[in-house]
Amino acid sequence: MDDRTLNDLLRRFGLSDKEVDTYLSLLEHGEAKASTVADAAGVSKRYVYSVSESLAERGFVEVNDHVVPTTIRANPPDEVINRLRSDVDAIRPGLEERFSRVERRAEQFEVIKSRVTVIKRIRSLLDDATEEVTLSITAKQLPEVRDALVEAVDRGVLVLLVVSDAAAKPDAEPGSGTEADAEDETDATDSNVVASGLDGVASVVRTWSEAMPTLLTVDSAAGVVAPPELLRRSSTDRQAIVFAQEQLAPVIVGSFLGNYWPAATEVATAEPATLPVEYANFRHTVLQVTLQLRSDVVPRVTVGGRWTDSGEEVEITGRVVEAKQAMVEPTNNEFPVQHSLVVETDDGPVTVGGQGAFVEDVEADLVRIEADE
Template identity: 60%
Template sequence: MDDTALRRILQQFGLSDKEIDTYLTLLEHGEAKASTVADAAGVSKRYVYSISEKLEDRGFVSVNDHVVPTTIRANPPEEVIASLTDDIETMRPALEERYSHAAPETERFEVIKSRVTVLKRIRSLIEDAEEEVTLSIPKDNLDEVADSLRAAVDRGVLVLLVVADPDGTADLPLDGVASVVRAWTEPMPTMLTTDQRVGLVAPTEMIIRSNSGARAIAFTEPRLGPVIVGSFLGNYWPMAEEVYVAEPVTLPETYTNFRQTVFQATLHLRADTPLRARIRGRRTRGGETEDELVGRVVDVRQGLTEPANNAFPVENTLVVETDDGLVTVGGGGAFIEDFEAESVTLDVLDEAIDEE
C-alpha cells in the first residue's frame, strides 16, 4: 500500500491531514521528543502536544510525560489495529438496530415482462395478505391462483373477486375461493391489491397469451393501493354480476379491516342475527382522543354484496344504536360518518345487553 492509500484510510478513521503527518512521523521515529516530531512534520511543538493527546485517546500513540523532555511513542501497529477493530465491533449493534428500522423498502414500482412471473407474483402477494384482497382475473387463469385464494379466505382475509368470463361461471368451483365472486362478460385488466398497499396491474392480453409483448406493473405504494381499490370497486365491481357469496363467520370476531366488518355485519343482519358492536376509534368531529362505542348494529350501507344500498362505491357504514342515539361508523379516514373506527368486535347480541 502506498502513502496515498494509507493516508486515505487514516482519513476514514477521522484523522486530519496534520494528524496524519504527525502520526506517520512518529511511526518512522518509533519514539521521539515533541520538538523532533514538530520539525519533521512541519508543525509547531505546541500542536504536537495537542495532537498527541488526541492520538493517545484513539490508541495510536503513548505519551510519556514522566520524563523530561516528554517523549511520544507510536504504539505497535497490531495494537492500533486491535483498538480500531474493537471500536468498529462496538458500533455493530447500534448500526444493525438502526439499519433494521431504516432498511430500504421493496422497490415501489417494477415492470414484469413474463406471464408466468405475473401469476407467480399474484400467488405470492395473496399468500402474504393479512386483511384484504381485491382481484380481477380471466376465468381460464382462476385455477392457477385458486388455492392461494382459498387459503386467504380460511385465515380470515376479505377476498373480493371478479372473474372475466364471457361464457358464464356455472362450471367454476367457486365454493370458498372468495368472500364474494362476481362475473363480468367483458375483458378487463388483471388487477390485484393486497391490504391496500401492494399489488399489480396487467393488461388482459398478457395474461391470456404467453407471448403478447405486453408488460405488467407491480407496486408497493400505500398511497396508490387505495386508488386501485377505488377503481376496482367503482368501475368494475358494480358492472359484474354476483355469482357467489360466502357464509357468515361464527362470532365473536374482531376486525381492523372495516370492509370485512361491514361485510360480516351485512350477512348476519340478513340472517336476522342480533348484533352488538364494540368499536374503538374516535369521533370524526372534534375527536382528538381515542374513544369507545358500544351498541346494537341496526343497519349497514354497503356495495360489497347485492343488493347494494350505498350512496357511492366505496361507502361502507355501520349504523349503531347506542344509549345516546344512532351513530354512523366508518373506517379509516371516515368523514361523512360520526365515528371513525380503528377496530370493531362483532358479537351476537344477548337481549339482556340492555342492562349493560
Template identity: 50%
Template structure:
C-alpha cells in the same frame, strides 16, 4: 478436479491469474525458493515476492524470510480451507443483513416481464393474505388461482373477486373462491390488493397472450395500495354484475380491517339476524385515548353487495345503537363517521 477447473475456483475466491499460477506452482513444490517459482511461472523474482506476500496475507502460504535464501511454503490445504470457512462464517451475519435489506427494497416496486412471474406473484400474495383480497382476473385464468382463493376464504379473508372476459360464468363456478364475486364481459386489467399492503397491476394481455410484450407492476407500499383499493371499488367493482355472495361467517369474530365486519353485519341484518358489536374506537380526527363502544348494529352503509347503500365507493360504515344514542363507526382513516374503529368484535345479539 483438473488444473483448469481448480484455477477457475481460485479465481472466484478473488485471486488474480498470476496469483493462481504462483500458488499452484508453490503447491506442486511444497516449498520453493523465489527464483524457482519465478522460473516456473515466467515472472520476475521481485514479482514472486510481491505475490507471495499477498498470498500469505490471505492464508495460502508462509514466507520464510528469516532464512537465506527466502523460501515460500504452501500451507496444508486443510488449514487454508478452515481459514476461508472461518472468514466466510464471520461474514455471514453481515451478508444476511444486507441481503434482507436489499430484498425488502426490491419488493417495494418491481417491474415484471413474464407471465410466469405474474402468476407466481399473484399466488404468493393471495397465499399470504390474512385479512382482505381484492382481485380482478380473466375467467380463463381463474382455475390457476382457485386453490389459493379458496384457502384464503377458508382462513376468514374477505375476498372480493371480479371475473372479466366472463361470457358464460355461473355462480357455482366461483363458489368458495370469494366472499363476493362479480362478473364483467369486457376485458379489464388484472388488479390485486392484499391486506392494504401488497398490490399488483397487469394488462390482461400479459396473461391471456403468451407473446405479449406488456409489463406488470408489483409493489409493497402502505400509502399506495389503499389508492389502488379505492380505484378497484370505485371504477371496476360497480361496473360488474353480482354473481355470488357467500353465506355469513360464524360469530363471534374479531376484525382488524373494516370491510369484512361491514359485509358480515349487512348479510345478517338482511337475514333479520341482529348483531352485537364491541369496538375499540376513538372520535374521528381526534387525538384521544381509545375507548370501548358497545351496541347493536341497526344499519350499514356499503357497496360490497347489492343493493348499494353508501354515498361513495370507499364508504363502509356500521350504524350502532348504543342504547343511549345512534352513532356511526368507520374504519381506519374515517372522516365522516362519528368514530374510527381500530378493532371490531361481532357477536350474536
C-alpha cells in the same frame, strides 16, 4: 508493510496526509515535544498542536499539556486498533439499517414480463393474505389461482373478486381442432367457470364481460397490476408490476371498488358467518353485519378504536341499526368507498368507520359481532 501501504490504510480512517505524517513521527519517537514532531514531519509547531488535538479525540495520541513544554505521546497500537474496532462495531447497526432501507425500497416494485410469473406472484401473495384480498382476474386464469382463493376464504380472509373477460376467445392451439371447435370449448369453459366454479372462491363475486386489468391487493399492503394484454396474449411487450408499498395499495383498492366493482354484476355471495366473530378488517365487519341484517339477525357489536375528532381511545357497544356499504347489492353507500356502521349505544347513535375514518365518529381497530339477545 511498506510506508505507502500504511499511509493508504490510515487515510481510510479519515486521516489527512499531514495527520498521517504527524502520527507516524510520534510512533517513531514514542513521546516528544511538539517542536521535535514538527521537525520530523515537516510541518509547523502550531500545526502539530492542532493535529494532535484531532488525533487525541480519535484515540491515536495523548496530549500531556500539564507539563512545560507540552509533550505528545502516541498511544499503543493495540489501544488504537481496539478503539477503531469499537467505532466500526458501533456504526454497523446504523449502516445496516440504512442499507436495508435501500433494499426494501428496491424490493417495493418488481417488473414482470411473463404471464406465468404473474400467476405465480398472485398465488404467492394470496397465500400470505391474513385480512383482505381484492382481485380482478380473467375467467381463463381463475382456475390457476382458485385453490389459493378458497384457502384464503377458509382462513377467514375477506375476498372481493371480479371475474373479467368471460367472453374472451383464446387462440386455438395448432392441431387442436377447428376455430369453431375452439370457440365452443371456450364458451363451455367460461360458462362453467361463472356458473359452477365460484363456490367458496370468494366472499363476494362479480363478473364483467369486458377486459380489464388484473388488479390484486393483499391486506392493503402489496399486490399486482397487470394489463389485460399480458394475460390474454402469448406474446406481448406489456409488463406487470408487483408492489409492496402501503401507500400505493389503498389507491389500488380505491380504484378497484370505485371504478371496476360497480361496473361488474354480482353473481355469488358467501353465507353469513356463524356468530360471534371478530374482525380487525373493517370492510369485512361491514359485509358480515350487512349479511346478518339481511338474514333477519340483529347484530350487536363491540368496537375498539378511537374518537376521530380527538384521537382518544374508546370502546363502544350497541346494536347496529344501519350499515352503509358498496360490496353487495343493493348498495347504499353515499360515496364510492364508504363502508360504515351506525351503532345505537346507551348514549345515542354513533357512526363507525375503518382505518383512516374522518367522516364517522369512531375509527375502529377491532370489532366483535354478536347476535343481539
